[in-house]
Structure formats: structure tokens, C-alpha cells
Amino acid sequence: MSKREGNKVGQNEQTAERKRWPLWKRNLAVLWVGQFVVTLGLTGTTPFMLFHIGRLASGSESSIMLWTSVALAGPSVTYMLTTPLWGKLGDRVSRKWMFVRALVALGICMLGMAWAPTLTIFVLFRLLQGGLGGIYDAAIAMIAVSAPSDRKGEAIGRYQQAVTAGGLAGPLVGGMAMGWIGSGIFLTIAGLLTLACSALAWILLNVPAKLCDLTAVTTDQSLDAAAAPNDSAELGSESKPHGVRASMLYFWYHRELKYLLAAGILSKCAATALAAIYPLFIQENYSSGPAAPRMIGLLEAATGVGALFGAGRWSKKGDRKEPARLVINSLCLSGLVIFLQACTPVFTVLILTKLVQGYVFSAVIPLVLRSIIQGSARGRQGVNIGTANSLLVTGQLAGSFMPQIILSLPSVIHGIWGIGILPLIGAALIRSQAIGKKYTERRRNKNYEHETRSNVR
Template sequence: MNHIIHWKRNFAILWSGQFLAIAGLTLLVPFLPFYMEELGVKTPQEKQLWSGIALAAPAVSSAIASPLWGKLGDRFGRKLMVIRALFGLSLCLCLMAIVSSPLQFLAVRLLQGAFGGIVDASSAFAGSEAPEEQRGKALGSLQSAVAAGSLSGPFLGGIFANIYGFRPLLLTVGIITAIGACAAGFLLTERIRTQTKESPSSEVTGSVLQAFISMFSHSRTRGFLLAGFTANVAVFGLVTPLAPLVESVARKPDYAATWIGFLQAALWTATLVSAPWWGKRNDRFKVERNYRIATILCGISVVLQACVINVPTLLVFRILQGLTFSALIQSVMFVIIQSSTDTNRSVRVGAANSVLVCGQVIGSLAGALITGMFNPSTAFFMMGTVFIVSACCLLQGFVTIPVLSFRANKR
């Protein structure tokens, strides 16, 4: 009974911390070109260049650092990693408020990727502390925190940046995030973990490389990692072509920016509502089935977006995309957590996050390249097809590829 009470309190803190962190990180994203101008960048081409580099930078450092932090979490405790992530993001937000050049801003964004990682830190903590029969629900609800933060951040940024400016806003959010980190330090409770006979010593002392090899050596985890990687390629490949697609179908192109904001709000609202539902389904039904259904529907919705002729129809398909995409990444993490032990859970979650982040980077580049070479409709059609390929990654035999054989206890 006490464990259930502690878990409910833990979950409230995790959800709040993740919401604060995501909202703080996304409040500046749509307005990066304006902040670059404030940092001294003059031409529109340079603003776009620096903004694009700054957006991609955290993904690069996060892909490197996530498994290392995960390894430390397995050794010293996952609560410590949640606190570290929140304090790291707090520090970076405060530093963003005082930088004076785009190069300094880029350096801080790299630090953000390296010392942040609140999503995988929270996932590893929840996967260890949540009751086993509620792990899917917990991960789904944490996914809703990401959606809520992504929805609220740009909205609040647009309002308060005009009133107070970017720098005071970043500093304020950084301080609030630091308060959240202190709350996590005082209120989060973590069970004392003991090594059991089912947890061989090699699982404790295994390297990050061993975590990668172990996951790719098993067909189920390999399939979900490839599926998640492919899904991230697809969803981030849609970022660049969205604006020109809206401009091409809007009857009044001057209102395209307003429509884009409305479409993004609808997408994240649908994700916020549906993510816990998919999490509960993962607790009750086979994850592979849920993933296939969600991914195929998501892919169809994206392909149909390539064919729309007006914005209201595009809105309907964006909502369907949000309702189904919310199932994907949480399902990947659910399987990774299921396949782990209490002594290697964090490093496996971190390693999985690195794979997913690589998909994010490749998708962003591919989306921009396809849009530039062809048109936004072609990019949407191709990315919808990639979503459907993601579902195929879980078909029997599809992921039976030559891999290095590895046993965790082999030296």
C-alpha cells in the first residue's frame, strides 16, 4: 500500500518536472530566428542557418551522453539522474538568457543535450518504480506531459516574449525548473535495489556497448528499435514541409502562420488526450499489435495530408496523426523496459534514446532535402510511407538480419 502511495507522488513529480522541462525548451523554438537577430545575426539566410544548427545541436550531444548517464543511473540511482536532468536544463535555460552571440548560444544548446535528458531519465525511473501492471499507463501518461509541454511552451513563449522579452522569460523558466529539481530531490522516493540471482554481475558491470549489442541481438528489441528509429525519421521529416504545404493549400496565404500554429496545437492536443489511452492498452494487449495499428493509421493520415486541397481537411488528418503517433515512442520504451533488469534498465533506455535521436536528426535532414528537391506534398507522401515501413519492422522475419552474436556473460 505504501508503495502505491509513494508511486502516485513520484508520478506527480515526474509529470510536473517533465512538463516544465519540455515547456521551457520549446517556448523559444518557433522564435529562434528572432532571438538570433537579438544575438547579432542580420541576414535572413544566416538567421535560418543558425536556427537550424541550434535546433539540431542538442540531438547530437544527447545521442552521445544518454547511454552514459543511463549507466550512471544504474550504478548510483535513477532519482539522481532525474535531479541531474532538471538542474542541467535549468542551468542551460539561464545560460541561454545571458549569451551574447550565436556561437555561445550553440555551445549552450550542446550542453543542453549533454546534461538534459529528462525524458529518458523519467522513463527509466518510472519503469523501475511503477507497479509492473501499470508500466504502460505510466509511460503513456509521461508521454502526455511531453505533449502538454510542447503545446504550452510556444503558446506561452509567444505571449510573454512580446511583453517581457526573451531573456527574462528564459531566466524565469530556468529558475522555475531549478525549483522543480529541488522538489524532486526532496520528494522523489526510490526503492533500495539489491542484486539478485536473476541479475548476473555481468549485467551490472556491462558497458554501454554491451547494452547496444544485447538489444540488437534479440529480435524483439531489435525490431522495436528499428521501428522507433524509422518512426522518428518520418515524424521529424514532416517539420520542414509543413509550412510550405499550408501556404499552398491556404486560401489566404497571409494567414498561413496562424493556421500552422492552430494545426500544431491540434496535433499536440490529440497527443495529450490519446497517450495515456495507448499506455493502458500496452498494459492489457500485445504491444506489437498496438504499435502496428497506430503506425499504419498514422502513416495513412500523413499520406492523406499530401493530398488535401484545403486547411480544414488538413486539420482533420493532423488530429488523426496526433491520436496515433502518441502510441509509438512510448511503446518502444515499454518494450525496452520490459526486456531489462533492475540493474541495467537506465543504460538500455539511454541507448534506445540514442537510436531514436539518430532518427530525429536523419529525418530533419531528409525532410528538408526532399522538400527542396521536389515539393512539400511529396515529402508528406514519402514520410507517410516511412511510417508504414515502421510497422513492417515488427513483422516476423523482417528484422532477422545478420548481427553480432553476443552473450552478456562472455568476456
């Protein structure tokens, strides 16, 4: 074989390898590993936050509970405030470096929490974790510009599986680490692994030279295109809104996205409230003794397994079917499953309903984000995703306060029935938008036919 033929064979092999393992899949693998490590480290300490704070605090039990609540809720608040800004910066600078930056910040925060000498410094690093993180938004924005338009839903679903897998493994690994090496050493190892992932992302992540999503700006995107900053002289124009304000206006005037986001917020609220109230539900209806924690652990594991299988499957369907219709189906099934849980007297059946709950709930957020990515103008994906996730966090915060309202009801079962109504309200909102859209189109067609007949006459 000649040298030229040998070079040609080598080039053909490289081309075949790239087809089997294209750039967007290589990027997705790096994003997946980084998200899994971060979720593993953070969820491995969250269930045992009370014990870690108890070692740092010296006050009464009520003060320890207060500090624990601040440490748990604080990152969500700072995340909600800063994530649109990181998304905007990613659109202007580099989505790759936003992902690397988030990994470095989270790794340093984990190390800071592990070696915090006082409770104040520990809570400060928890707040910084939420404010400086934003790894999820950076990864979704990276997927938006690297995955093909007909595979974006599948890519988001696979990435969502990293969150679910890390959430499943985190409490298990963290629980074992608490007894063997302690939470401080566990956080140190997780922080070092996160920093190693940042180096891996720095080396392996690549943004395609020609962006894959060349979706034209449709009429539904007219406000986004008009309001969004671009790389022209209009950046300095004061007559057009830009940044987070432009994203908020875009969501408000885009009827479908507005109702999809509202449904996502209600879904987040229901999922968070359900997780918070379930210990009381188990104690009231099944067991109030030592078996209660094991039951709760089994139920949470079943929910995670269902979400792990559901995220990818629903997102693949979203690439072939209308996402809004799939979200309606998943929300209706979610409400039905929650109602069944309130009426189930057998614990084994309850585990099956939690498995189904994880499966159907896993559809909502990836499909909502996919719709936002598909509707966003080029150069606006990051800030739109960041703003959307900031809005979705409000549902999580609202759900964390719902147990206080449910405790005032005669029974926890009544509270679960109320939680089950939330997904149904979200489904009704999206369906009402679809009905209104069809009515408007029919009316427009009739007016057009009437004008055409008048002109003929």
C-alpha cells in the same frame, strides 16, 4: 477512545492513504511536473530562436540562419552522444539523483542562454543543454524501478503526456512572453522554475526499498544478462561487453526489440519530416499569405491535442495486450492518415487528420520504451533506455534533413506520400519478425514431434 486505539486508527488512515496514493504515483507526479516545466521553457523559445539569435548576431541573414540551424540541431547531437552514459551512471549511482542532476543542469543552461552576452556563448549553452540534460531518460528509468510491472505502460503514457502538454503550452506562453517581457526574461523565469523543481524532486522523490520490477530474466534476456555488468566480481571481467556496447548487442540480437527500435526510428523520422515540410505544403496548397502561420499553428495544436489524449490510452492498452501488435496498428494508421493529408482539399478535414495523426503517432515511442523496460535485466534499465533514446534521435536528425530531398521532387505532395511510406515500412518490419517467429516455432514443434515418434518406434 484509548491511546492505543487512537494510534491504530491513525495507522489505518495512513495505510488507506498510501493505497490511494502509492509511492509510484507520488513519484510520477513529481516527474510529471519537472518534465512539464522543462518542456514549457524549451519549446517556448524554440519557435522564436531566429529572433533571439538575431538580437545577438550582427552578420548577414544567411549567417543568422546558419547559427539558428546550429542552435536548433546542436542539442540533439550532444544528447545522442551523452544520454547512454547518463543512463549507465544512473544504474550505478541513483536514478533519483540523475533526475535531480538533469533538472539542475537544464535550469542553469536556461539561465545561461537568457543572459548570454554573445552568440557563441548562447550556442555553447544550447549544446550543454543537450549534453547535460537527459531528463526524459532519467524519468523513464525511475518509472521502471518504481511502477508495478502491470502499470508500467500506464505510467510511461502519463509521463509522456507531460511532454505533450508542455509542448502545447510552450509556444503559446512563449509567444505571449515575446511581446510582453522578451525571451530573455522568459528563459530566466523558466530556469528558476526548473531549479525549484529540482529541489522538489530532491525532497519528494523516493526509490522503493525493494524494487518493484523483479521480472525474471527470460531466454530472450540471456544476452543482456550475460553482457550486462552486475554488482559482482564479473564487473571487472574483460571477456564480457558492458555499458553501451552491451545494450547495442542486446538490441541487435533481440529480434523483437531490434525491429521495434527500427520502427520507432522511422516513426520519429516521419514525424519530424512532416513538421518541417508542412509550411511548404500549406503555402503550396492552401495559403501563402499572412494566414499561413495561423494555419500551421492550428495544425500543430491539433496534433498536440491528439497526442495528449493518445499517449495514456495506448500505454494502458500496452499493459493488457501485446505491445508489438499495438505498434503495428498505430504505424499502419499513421501511414494511412499521412496519405489522407496529401489528398485532402479542405482545411477543416486537414485539422481532423492532424488530430488523428497525433493520436496514433503517440503510441509508438511509449510502447517501444515499455518493451525495453520489460525485457531489461535489473540494474540495466537506465543504460538500455539511454541507448534506445540515442538511437531514436537518429530518426529525428534524419527527418530534419528530409525537406532538402523533398524540395527536389515535382510537388510537396509527392514528398508527403513518401513520408507516409516510412511508418508502413516500420509496421512491415515488426510483422515480418512475428511471422518468422511463428514459422520457427512451428518448425521446432514438428522436429520435436518427429524425434518423439522415432524414439517411440
